[in-house]
Amino acid sequence: MKIAIIGTGISGLSIARMLQAEHEVVLYEKGERPGGLIKCERVNNCLFHKVGGHVFNARNEHVLEWFWSHFDRDNEFVKAKRNAKVFFNNAIIGYPIENYIYLFDKITVKKITTELLELQKKPKISPFEHDNFELFLQNSFGNTFYELYFKPYNKKIWQTDLSTVAMEWLEGKLPMPNLQEIIESNILREEEGNMVHSSFYYPKYGGSQFIVDRLKSGLTIQTEFEVSKIENIDGKLRLQDDQQYDKIIYCGDVRKLPDFCKKILSDGGIDVSYLEKLRSNGTSNLFCETDENDISWLYIPEDFTKAHRIIYTGNFSDSNNLGSERRTCVVEFSGKIDYGVMVEEIKKLPGNLKPLAFNYEPNSYVIQDKRTRTEIAKAKFLLEQRGIYLLGRFAEWEYYNMDKAIEAAFELHTEINTTNILS
Ligand SMILES: Cc1cc2nc3c(=O)[nH]c(=O)nc-3n(C[C@H](O)[C@H](O)[C@H](O)COP(=O)(O)OP(=O)(O)OC[C@H]3O[C@@H](n4cnc5c(N)ncnc54)[C@H](O)[C@@H]3O)c2cc1C
Known part of the structure; x- marks a missing residue:
C-alpha cells in the first residue's frame, strides 16, 4: 500500500519505521525539521530540549525490544537513577x-x-x-x-x-x-x-534529538508541508499535493481534523464542535545555566512563582553542557509567559539561574474530560473505515509518553496489516 503519515514526532517516525518494510511510506511535516515535541537544539554548544527534557523508559517488552533494535543501549545511552x-x-x-x-x-x-x-x-x-x-x-x-x-x-x-x-x-x-x-x-x-x-535511559550525546535523527534515517519526509486537506476520490485518499494514498495516518492535533475533513466527520455523526473545543496547555521553557547539583527534576508546587518544574537536563549527560563552565537546565512554565517575566521569576528559584534561550510550545499537555475517550473512539472508528487512522498524543488526545506513543504505533501497525490481509 501507499501510506501517508502526517507528523514526524515520535509517533509518526515510529509507525513509519514499522510500516516501511511492507509498504511505501511518505511522511509530511509542517515544521522545518522532524521531531515534534522531542526536538532539541544547541545553544552556545549546550543542549536545549525545547519542550521538557525527554528521557526514555518503558515497561512494555515489545517497545523495549523495538527501541533497542535501533540503538546500542550500552554504548549510545546512559542509564541514570531519577533523583x-x-x-x-x-x-x-x-x-x-x-x-x-x-x-x-x-x-x-x-x-x-x-x-x-x-x-x-x-x-x-x-x-x-x-x-x-x-x-x-x-x-x-x-x-x-x-x-x-x-x-x-x-x-x-x-x-x-x-x-x-x-x-x-x-x-x-x-x-x-x-x-x-x-x-x-x-x-x-x-x-x-x-x-x-525508577531509572531511565538517556542518549550520551544529543538528547532526544539523537533519537529523532536515528529514527528518521532512510525515511521519505517532506518538511515544511502542512497538510490541510484530505479528500476521498474514487476510493483513494488524496492530500492537497494531489498525491493519492491507500491509507493516511494522522499524528497532528485532532482539533484541527475538522478543518480538513469536516464532512466525513459530521456525516458520520461525530460531535465536531466537541473535538474542536478539547482543552490543552502549552508550556514556556526557559533554558538556563545553573549551579552544580545532582537533581534530575525539581518540582515547585507553591504559587510564589509561576514556574512549576526545573529539569536538570545538564545532569542527564555531561555532553549537554559542552559550551558552559556550569550545568544547564530547563525551567518549565505552564501557558504562554513573556521572556521578561520568566527572567524575573527565575530569580526566586535556587541555583543562580542564568537564562540562555527560551521556547514557547502551544501544545504540550492534553486535558481529558469524561467524554474525551468516548468521542475520540467514535471518531477513530468512523475514520478507520475510510482508511484514516489517528495516532499519537494529540491525535488520540492521550497523555502519552514516548514509550506509550510507540506502543500505540505497534497496535496500529498490526491493525493496518490485518485489515490489508482481510481485504
Ligand atoms: C513537558 C513535557 C515533558 C515530557 N517528558 C517526557 C519524557 O521525559 N519522556 C517521555 O517518554 N515522554 C515525555 N513527554 C511526552 C512526549 O513528548 C510525547 O509523548 C511525544 O513527544 C508525542 O509525540 P507525537 O508524535 O505523538 O506528537 P508530536 O511530538 O506533537 O508530533 C506531532 C508532529 O506532527 C506535526 N504536524 C501536526 N499537524 C500537522 C499537519 N497538519 N501537517 C504536517 N505536520 C503536522 C507537528 O509539527 C509535529 O512535528 C513529555 C511531554 C511534555 C509536554
Whole structure:
C-alpha cells in the first residue's frame, strides 16, 4: 500500500519505521525539521530540549525490544537513577513529598496524619472510580495536604478547574499513595537514593534529538508541508499535493481534523464542535545555566512563582553542557509567559539561574474530560473505515509518553496489516 503519515514526532517516525518494510511510506511535516515535541537544539554548544527534557523508559517488552533494535543501549545511552526533589518552604526536600511530612510544622503534621487516618476508615475504592482528579487527590491525601501541595502544583500545570479533569489519563502515571509506605518513610527518613525507585535511559550525546535523527534515517519526509486537506476520490485518499494514498495516518492535533475533513466527520455523526473545543496547555521553557547539583527534576508546587518544574537536563549527560563552565537546565512554565517575566521569576528559584534561550510550545499537555475517550473512539472508528487512522498524543488526545506513543504505533501497525490481509 501507499501510506501517508502526517507528523514526524515520535509517533509518526515510529509507525513509519514499522510500516516501511511492507509498504511505501511518505511522511509530511509542517515544521522545518522532524521531531515534534522531542526536538532539541544547541545553544552556545549546550543542549536545549525545547519542550521538557525527554528521557526514555518503558515497561512494555515489545517497545523495549523495538527501541533497542535501533540503538546500542550500552554504548549510545546512559542509564541514570531519577533523583526528584521538591522545592518547598524555601528548601529542597525529597520526592514524593508525602514521605517527608516530618519536615512540616507540628500543627500541619497533626492535621495531615489525622486526615490520612480518617481516610483509612472509608471504604477503599480504586483511583479510577473517583469522579474527577480533584476528588481523587482529596480522598487520597486529605484536605490539608491537598491545599498545601497538590492543589497549587496541579493548578499551575493544568491551569484549569481540577474537578473537570477526568481520571483515565492518570493510569500508570502517578505512583498511588500507600499509607504504610508513607509511615515507614517518615519514620526511617531514608533518602530516595536508598529506596527502590525508577531509572531511565538517556542518549550520551544529543538528547532526544539523537533519537529523532536515528529514527528518521532512510525515511521519505517532506518538511515544511502542512497538510490541510484530505479528500476521498474514487476510493483513494488524496492530500492537497494531489498525491493519492491507500491509507493516511494522522499524528497532528485532532482539533484541527475538522478543518480538513469536516464532512466525513459530521456525516458520520461525530460531535465536531466537541473535538474542536478539547482543552490543552502549552508550556514556556526557559533554558538556563545553573549551579552544580545532582537533581534530575525539581518540582515547585507553591504559587510564589509561576514556574512549576526545573529539569536538570545538564545532569542527564555531561555532553549537554559542552559550551558552559556550569550545568544547564530547563525551567518549565505552564501557558504562554513573556521572556521578561520568566527572567524575573527565575530569580526566586535556587541555583543562580542564568537564562540562555527560551521556547514557547502551544501544545504540550492534553486535558481529558469524561467524554474525551468516548468521542475520540467514535471518531477513530468512523475514520478507520475510510482508511484514516489517528495516532499519537494529540491525535488520540492521550497523555502519552514516548514509550506509550510507540506502543500505540505497534497496535496500529498490526491493525493496518490485518485489515490489508482481510481485504
Ligand atoms: C513537558 C513535557 C515533558 C515530557 N517528558 C517526557 C519524557 O521525559 N519522556 C517521555 O517518554 N515522554 C515525555 N513527554 C511526552 C512526549 O513528548 C510525547 O509523548 C511525544 O513527544 C508525542 O509525540 P507525537 O508524535 O505523538 O506528537 P508530536 O511530538 O506533537 O508530533 C506531532 C508532529 O506532527 C506535526 N504536524 C501536526 N499537524 C500537522 C499537519 N497538519 N501537517 C504536517 N505536520 C503536522 C507537528 O509539527 C509535529 O512535528 C513529555 C511531554 C511534555 C509536554
